[in-house]
Amino acid sequence: xxxxxxxxxxxxxxxxxxxxxxxxxxxxxxxxxxxxxxxxxxxxxxxxxxxxxxxxxxxxxxxxxxxxxxxxxxxxxxxxxxxxxxxxxxxxxxxxxxxxxxxxxxxxxxxxxxxxxxxxxxxxxxxx
Amino acid sequence: xxxxxxxxxxxxxxxxxxxxxxxxxxxxxxxxxxxxxxxxxxxxxxxxxxxxxxxxxxxxxxxxxxxxxxxxxxxxxxxxxxxxxxxxxxxxxxxxxxxxxxxxxxxxxxxxxxxxxxxxxxxxxxxx
DNA sequence: TCCTAAATAAGAATCATTCTTATTTATGGC
DNA sequence: GCCATAAATAAGAATGATTCTTATTTAGGA
Numbered sequence: 001x002x003x004x005x006x007x008x009x010x011x012x013x014x015x016x017x018x019x020x021x022x023x024x025x026x027x028x029x030x031x032x033x034x035x036x037x038x039x040x041x042x043x044x045x046x047x048x049x050x051x052x053x054x055x056x057x058x059x060x061x062x063x064x065x066x067x068x069x070x071x072x073x074x075x076x077x078x079x080x081x082x083x084x085x086x087x088x089x090x091x092x093x094x095x096x097x098x099x100x101x102x103x104x105x106x107x108x109x110x111x112x113x114x115x116x117x118x119x120x121x122x123x124x125x126x127x128x
Numbered sequence: 129x130x131x132x133x134x135x136x137x138x139x140x141x142x143x144x145x146x147x148x149x150x151x152x153x154x155x156x157x158x159x160x161x162x163x164x165x166x167x168x169x170x171x172x173x174x175x176x177x178x179x180x181x182x183x184x185x186x187x188x189x190x191x192x193x194x195x196x197x198x199x200x201x202x203x204x205x206x207x208x209x210x211x212x213x214x215x216x217x218x219x220x221x222x223x224x225x226x227x228x229x230x231x232x233x234x235x236x237x238x239x240x241x242x243x244x245x246x247x248x249x250x251x252x253x254x255x256x
Numbered sequence: 257t258c259c260t261a262a263a264t265a266a267g268a269a270t271c272a273t274t275c276t277t278a279t280t281t282a283t284g285g286c
Numbered sequence: 287g288c289c290a291t292a293a294a295t296a297a298g299a300a301t302g303a304t305t306c307t308t309a310t311t312t313a314g315g316a
Binding site: 043044045 | 303
């Protein structure tokens, strides 16, 4: 109890770490980032909490890149770019999926659209 | 050699089966569909050929839905809708991602955009 | 027909993710 | 503060999708 870090659950550390990251990390990358401050955290806890966060709507999944799931702590809708060369995932600033797209889908398929995910793929600046 | 089915490689059967499907099937679903005509095909061959098709650009991946990869034999760009309830994936007709989006990304990130993937998620007509 | 290269089947291996269980930690009542 | 109970965690086993390995089969050319 003397240790101030222990005042907070690791759950909070995981969420904070994801929110601070710009890299849209995987569970394992998050686990490694957390090692510095919380060397006694377990990978299973990272996975378990990420799963909970997704269910609670606190984070979103960007889908998998090269077979591993990438996550985002930003909740506002935005477009992503994924480099097929180095695996980096980055935000595309100042662009959004037009509302007309989801409206058209809802109308023609008679479905309810709850979220949109637009991922551009290609080669990033560094890899070019 | 008498058997006409053997005149064609299974590779072709797999590709044809995917192209005929409207369901954006997974590898395992394709495997089951193929059982009727090619009961001696192996699941590993389906996976192996799908991997090759992707590398050759003959098919595209739609990413994973509930942890399993879904594939598409249609190569023209189009938008997809995935039902979080039943896992169905369907085409959204007559809608496209505006070119301005990929142009803006290429410009602001100084990257080369090679493909775009827009997946809407929600609840389909049947599940509503 | 025979030879060589490509394709396949079968099952083992891999890897990300999830589950199980025993332990630790937090919380509320006293 | 101290105990009882519930929640969170660590550790490792289990799972499941996908890939790899190897021996076998098939196709195509000389």
